[in-house]
Amino acid sequence: MGFVIVSENSLLTIQHVDTAFKVNGQFYNAITDVSLDLYPDEILAIVGESGCGKSTLATSVIGLHNMSSTEISGSIVYHQRVVKEDGSISIKDHELVGMSADEMNALRGNDMGMIFQDPLAALNPLMRIGDQIKENLDFHTTMSEEEKRARVIELLDQVGIPKPERVAKMYPHELSGGMRQRVIIAIAIACKPDVIIADEPTTALDVTIQAQILDLLRDIQEEKHAGVILITHDLGVVAETADRVAVMYAGQIVEVGSTKQIFENPKHPYTRSLLRSMPQADSENDDLYVIDGMVPSLKNMPQKGCRFAPRVSWIPVSEHEEDPVMHEVEPGHEVRCTCYKNFKFPDEEQVDEQ
């Protein structure tokens, strides 16, 4: 059992979620026992290597898996804020796991928006930009055509697109990558969602555009008091934008904490390895640290013991827990397994011995 924070004011409460994919007739867990909360007004970064289950977690929340080959168990509760007539706010809970397609469609795009990784592929090449944004409004609002058109222009303007009236009539191939990502953000925020899931939103963009898109994401999140799940493998992006960080490895969360805690006081060997493999401008050593081995594939995922153990093979097995659980090391900062306690990198040990 993972450690669970149940918070009254959170937006999303993810508890013990397992997502399994069918491979050759058998189900394999892509994420195991993930528990996490998302609060309003925060950017929660999920980091990890490719294949760690970051995107699987995100798509489990918004229900974008092909359900015929996917099994999700556990609980993902969305706490919808409903503004009553007298102005007071009440909270309505929606269990997202096992929700019907119609109920899900009512929430998707309206309460939850998603931003995709590849802006070149995420827009329908045959539809005009304006129509693609308007489609979101078509299914979630009762606006007139006139109002929708005005809202589309307003959205394009908000995401920093020049000449929005002209761009609304354009097709995706006529826009640059950065512009297309802005359009995708406009689609995601069209109905002012509480939860925004950004799946590697800047990976396909060049560095100058990355910063602009992250600033935009930050502005929108602040303006709407939304909760953002930011999936990335770029620790630079995390340090710049995130409020909290969840580190995932092999389908599990191995460390959660505030950005400050994770960057200044990383505990789990995996987090430390990741940080160590970041290029440092002031470092004298030109070689980057490389984590031994690779993320196990879906079929070969170990179901017992510390999943990171094979990649830090120099530490004794006794350092790991048999069934690793999350331990709180300081308020809001949790780490899985006990192997972090005496963990040292091989070259650090050499320094000690000398």
Added chain:
Amino acid sequence: MWKTVLRRVLIMIPEIIILSIFVFVLAKMMPGDPFTGSITPQTSPARIHELKVQAGLYDPWYVQYGRWITNLFHGDLGVSYQFKTPVADLIASRAGNTLWLSLVIVVLSYLFAIPLGIIAGRFENSKSDRVIQLYNYISYAIPGFVFYLLGLWLFGYVLGIFPTSGSVSIGAGSGFGYVMSRIYHMILPALLAALISTTSTCQYLRSEIIDSKTQDYVKTARAKGVPEKTVFNRHILRNSLLPIAAFAGYSITGLLGGSIFIETVFSYPGMGLLFINSLTNRDYSVITALVLLFGILNLIGTLLSDIILSIVDPRVRIE
């Protein structure tokens, strides 16, 4: 748009000239000559020689080509050695039959292939998908003429519901009765040809749909909360139909030249049958005219496909 079309048409001119040279030279290279068939032991070699001189068959090929192409520009395709009528009139009398038959085949084949492709692609790996796949494999594997002969034997002779040859009954008169007789003669060949020509369209559409389903823009649409039915029609299907639409122009004109088998089996007096007859009788003037026509039709087909694609796909639209 019109600029592009004009440019494409202009490119076609050198293509047609090269095509015409090839067609002419290749036809001349065939063994035998138009008089081979009409020579009897009594014909004197001098007479044959005289005939050949009259027909200009001893001139160098470029002189013959020059004569042919000049006449061509005057609308004179020469005279059929076999039928002793102007080739242009001969082709004109057959073109209508082939045009109608081809059109009906294309329309029917799309009517079968598109719904089947949609079902197979949308419900991938379902029972109906497997049945459709099986049909595709079988129809692809059976040689056309075998299938046509089987159909002709079963529906024409055994059951006797359809006529077995011709394009219209003798004595069908004119007006309504004539049209009905034409349609009646067309049903069986068109149906059989359509049934067996669905494979590529159907399979192409199926794999396009399966491919489109996993595209990011489909995920974007789902993430917007668009109901599955709309996601399919608006985002998956529209994008999957692009290559089918693009191929349509080509397949219409392609069939005009490609109905040789069906016309031969059903003795349907169209251009395909005319082509086969001309080949066996070394009727040069008809062969060259027909091959040139088929070639030009193919060029027009690709032009049509380009125009269709530029209408349906904004990415290839040229302002």
